[in-house]
Each structure stands twice: as C-alpha cells, then as structure tokens.
Amino acid sequence: MIRSMLISCIRQADILLKHPYFHLLVKSGLTGDEVGHFELLLFIAVTVSFFWTVGIQNALVSYYPTILEGDQLKTLQTVF
Secondary structure, eight states, X not given: OXXXXXXXXXXXXXXXXXXXXXXXXXXTTOOHHHHHHHHHHHHHHHHHHHHHHHHHHHHHHHHGGGSOHHHHHHHHHHXX
C-alpha cells in the first residue's frame, strides 16, 4: 500500500512539473487564485482515482483465487 501511495505522489509531481498546460495556465492571464483552484481540482481528481484504483486492486486480489483456473487469465485480461 505504501508503494502505491509513493507511485501516486510521484505521478502527481510528474503532472505538476512536466506538463506544458500548467505553464500555459500561468501565461494565459488567469489569476493565481484561478490557477490554484484548477490545481486543487486536479489534485482531488488524482486522489479520488487513486483510492478507486487501490480498491479495485484489493477486490481483485481477494476474488482471483475463487475463479476457476481456466477463467483466471480471461479475468486478468479483462481488468487490465
């Protein structure tokens, strides 16, 4: 779980540091408050999607052993 959280933090930092639309937001004439609201919205969206992803992974880990052996590969291919 800690590894997943670390990966999520690294992904968030990557979004903030590398993507050019943040530079465009700053140069677009938006105020600092408006850019801050957008960044907060993006942070909340990434955080919510992280918890959904971890929840789905945990559900798959507990469900996978109960699946018939022939259907396990199909299930993994469907999920990923």
